[in-house]
Amino acid sequence: MSAPKPVVGNRPVAICSFAQSxxxxxxxxxxxxxxxxxxxxxxxxxxxxxxxDMGFICSGSTDYLIGxxxxxxxxxxxxxxxxxxxxxxxxxxxxxxxxxxWVQLQxxxxxxxxxxxFGKSSLGDLSRVLAMxxxxxxxxxxxxxxxxxxxxxxxxxxxxxxxTEQEFAEIAARSRHDALKNPNAQVRNETPVAxxxxxxxxxxPLRRHTLPPLSDAAAxxxxxxxxxxxxxxxxxxxxxxxxxxxxxxxFGARDLAVSTSTAMAAKIAGVGNGxxxxxxxxxxFAPQEVIVRQAIGLDDSVTIxxxxxxxxxxxxxxxxxxxxxxxxxxxxDGSATRAVAHATxxxxxxxxxxxxxxxxx
Amino acid sequence: xxxxxxxxxxxxxxxxxxxxxxxIAGLVREAxxxxxxxxxxDWGDIDAVVxxxxxxxxxxxxxxxxxxxxxxxxxxxxxxxxxxxxxxGGSTAIVAAHLVQSGIHKRVLTVAFEKQSDSDAxxxxxxxxxxSAPLLxxxxxxxxxxxxxxxxxxxxxxxxxxxxxxxxxxxALKNPYAHLxxxxxxxxxxxxxxxxxxxxxxxESCPSxxxxxAMVIASEDVAESTAKVTGRPPAWVHGTAMRSEPTMFxxxxxxxxxxxxxxAKDVYAQAGITNPRQxxxxxxxxxxxxxxxxxxxxxxxxxxxxxxxxxxxxxATALDGGDIPWNCSGGVLSSNPIGASGMLRFLEAAxxxxxxxxxxxxxxxxxxxxxAYGGGSQFFSMWVVGSDKR
Numbered sequence: 001m002s003a004p005k006p007v008v009g010n011r012p013v014a015i016c017s018f019a020q021s022x023x024x025x026x027x028x029x030x031x032x033x034x035x036x037x038x039x040x041x042x043x044x045x046x047x048x049x050x051x052x053d054m055g056f057i058c059s060g061s062t063d064y065l066i067g068x069x070x071x072x073x074x075x076x077x078x079x080x081x082x083x084x085x086x087x088x089x090x091x092x093x094x095x096x097x098x099x100x101x102w103v104q105l106q107x108x109x110x111x112x113x114x115x116x117x118f119g120k121s122s123l124g125d126l127s128r129v130l131a132m133x134x135x136x137x138x139x140x141x142x143x144x145x146x147x148x149x150x151x152x153x154x155x156x157x158x159x160x161x162x163x164t165e166q167e168f169a170e171i172a173a174r175s176r177h178d179a180l181k182n183p184n185a186q187v188r189n190e191t192p193v194a195x196x197x198x199x200x201x202x203x204x205p206l207r208r209h210t211l212p213p214l215s216d217a218a219a220x221x222x223x224x225x226x227x228x229x230x231x232x233x234x235x236x237x238x239x240x241x242x243x244x245x246x247x248x249x250x251f252g253a254r255d256l257a258v259s260t261s262t263a264m265a266a267k268i269a270g271v272g273n274g275x276x277x278x279x280x281x282x283x284x285f286a287p288q289e290v291i292v293r294q295a296i297g298l299d300d301s302v303t304i305x306x307x308x309x310x311x312x313x314x315x316x317x318x319x320x321x322x323x324x325x326x327x328x329x330x331x332x333d334g335s336a337t338r339a340v341a342h343a344t345x346x347x348x349x350x351x352x353x354x355x356x357x358x359x360x361x
Numbered sequence: 362x363x364x365x366x367x368x369x370x371x372x373x374x375x376x377x378x379x380x381x382x383x384x385i386a387g388l389v390r391e392a393x394x395x396x397x398x399x400x401x402x403d404w405g406d407i408d409a410v411v412x413x414x415x416x417x418x419x420x421x422x423x424x425x426x427x428x429x430x431x432x433x434x435x436x437x438x439x440x441x442x443x444x445x446x447x448x449x450g451g452s453t454a455i456v457a458a459h460l461v462q463s464g465i466h467k468r469v470l471t472v473a474f475e476k477q478s479d480s481d482a483x484x485x486x487x488x489x490x491x492x493s494a495p496l497l498x499x500x501x502x503x504x505x506x507x508x509x510x511x512x513x514x515x516x517x518x519x520x521x522x523x524x525x526x527x528x529x530x531x532x533a534l535k536n537p538y539a540h541l542x543x544x545x546x547x548x549x550x551x552x553x554x555x556x557x558x559x560x561x562x563x564x565e566s567c568p569s570x571x572x573x574x575a576m577v578i579a580s581e582d583v584a585e586s587t588a589k590v591t592g593r594p595p596a597w598v599h600g601t602a603m604r605s606e607p608t609m610f611x612x613x614x615x616x617x618x619x620x621x622x623x624x625a626k627d628v629y630a631q632a633g634i635t636n637p638r639q640x641x642x643x644x645x646x647x648x649x650x651x652x653x654x655x656x657x658x659x660x661x662x663x664x665x666x667x668x669x670x671x672x673x674x675x676x677a678t679a680l681d682g683g684d685i686p687w688n689c690s691g692g693v694l695s696s697n698p699i700g701a702s703g704m705l706r707f708l709e710a711a712x713x714x715x716x717x718x719x720x721x722x723x724x725x726x727x728x729x730x731x732x733a734y735g736g737g738s739q740f741f742s743m744w745v746v747g748s749d750k751r
Binding site: 091108249350 | 364
């Protein structure tokens with residue numbers, strides 16, 4: 001057994017364990033630490049490891065969901081880092097925390113890392129919260145809500161003839177159907193496309209089914225470098241390529257119907273170097289899946305979001321990491337040999353990360 | 362497989378209570394542009410950008426790096442945003458260093474900032490939360506009882522903190538970027554300033570500043586070829602370390618935290634340092650409240666436990682005549698753009714070993730420590746830089 005040679009970086013690193021809490025509209029009975037604790041316990045138990053085995057810990061979260069400073073500070077107590085550990089945090093989706101950990105693993109000084117992310121959208125009005133993410137001088141003061149912004153992007157897509165409302169509905173129907181097999185998903189049902197298309201517009205051209213649910217959840221993965229990965233899992237999900245890129249915040253300066261940052265990241269991560277079996281894409285709004293799929297260059301043979309994807313569960317700051325964990329799970333169970341995971345951050349796909357995972361054939 | 366890396370560009374703003382002449386984008390750009398100029402580079406030469414700052418509520422913008430992507434020339438590049446509380450400026454530099462040490466990138470721009478005048482840090486730190494006792498006191502109120510515990514344990518006389526306050530402000534007079542320039546500073550002036558949080562007088566506390574810090578960190582080959590062109594030497598990174606400990610743990614020693622001791626041990630081992638007082642020429646250490654100088658002298662192994670105040674009292678940590686000068690730039694006590702404060706420590710350490718610190722230069726400095734801490738003393742980041750490769 002030997003790991004496939006990575007196209008980015010020089011040391012093979014694999015996702016070897018993954019746990020997530022069920023995505024729920026409202027987790028009332030647990031705060032962030034309590035929501036995270038069983039997830040951390042599970043990700044260690046699955047790997048037969050403990051916090052003492054970790055060379056590095058990195059998390060992703062944002063203060064603006066809890067409405068107070070330092071959301072990550074108490075969250076670290078879910079791990080219980082005593083004696084003290086090497087640890088860091090990104091104010092980003094935890095997919096970028098995984099990237100930071102992967103970078104450190106490249107140096108060969110440490111072999112293991114714990115990565116986690118968490119978010120409770122139920123604590124406030126997410127649309128108002130996310131408006132605080134916009135240009136504070138020219139855009140934020142207008143308080144545009146995230147659905148209206150996503151509608152602008154969907155309109156751009158339709159006007160260019162790159163998609164249809166029918167396709168948006170098909171994506172939603174497929175996501176809900178696939179989520180029936182995912183006990184952690186939130187929106188799980190069998191709804192015919194025709195029925196979805198009878199829904200009223202939330203904001204034209206977006207009907208309610210094209211919107212991601214509001215979710216509370218946490219997720220964690222363990223990364224292991226080199227041959228030690230085989231001690232944890234029979235068929236490690238090797239990261240053979242990973243890259244992320246950002247675009248401008250100025251919507252008017254971007255072509256909203258395409259995602260140049262995703263395309264760049266996909267090219268550098270080497271997506272096109274081989275066939276892709278499945279892809280877990282983090283386009284929270286249905287039209288964004290079309291944009292991301294096109295940018296990565298995935299053809300119709302690729303199974304998209306077998307977990308149900310973000311239209312079935314979209315916990316802020318964890319949904320990107322969950323894409324990576326879900327894609328890795330398909331490598332472990334043998335249903336895929338080469339998988340793509342994508343994560344996004346910021347309004348209208350401003351920042352994107354693409355990761356290629358491979359199992360030995 | 363850890364590749365060598367070095368600081369080849371340094372920039373910072375003129376730190377002030379209110380930088381009303383610039384937006385946040387203007388503020389970070391001022392520091393970043395200066396760092397690029399120092400490195401003889403332009404925006405297009407940079408492979409990746411790493412941004413750090415303390416809680417977003419300090420400005421009232423969620424994940425402001427997204428809006429700063431264009432201002433920092435990050436469009437089309439990887440951009441990371443680090444947040445590790447007060448230690449963030451240091452952690453951000455370390456994340457940037459790893460991007461080079463791992464061989465992923467060759468030229469990384471790292472920027473940290475805070476524009477405290479856009480919001481109110483005291484408010485942001487004291488937002489009421491369910492099931493938590495409200496602090497309503499900012500950081501000083503949190504640390505004052507810990508300082509009292511230190512005084513009790515060590516038997517330090519009451520005026521040691523005031524001496525640090527005077528020393529750092531005198532040193533700040535030699536740093537044109539420092540926020541506080543108090544030419545008349547004296548023990549009497551500190552003692553007569555109002556008591557904020559016993560035992561901390563007003564002048565024993567850091568100011569609230571607007572400011573940014575930036576560095577260009579490069580691979581060995583780039584650092585060497587750049588130095589040939591610019592004529593300015595690199596500061597080689599000899600070691601980096603981060604450590605965190607739990608918040609709610611009864612076994613913590615907040616006066617002399619285990620995470621700080623472990624972090625120092627790690628970074629010294631990488632840099633080959635066994636006696637920091639002897640082997641380091643100077644240190645830039647995060648001292649936001651005066652008493653943290655003697656406390657961190659002990660935590661960082663510059664003396665035995667209980668002896669930190671004696672070192673301070675003897676003048677050993679003064680730029681003028683001390684054998685191990687601390688915070689020659691004036692330190693956090695003289696400039697505190699919170700998110701940038703840690704990076705300023707790392708950056709000032711690099712300036713010293715490049716022999717580019719101007720009036721506050723320690724003559725012949727070849728090895729220096731940069732240090733930052735955050736939260737309630739549970740997050741630490743440190744690096745050692747040198748004028749020679751290691």
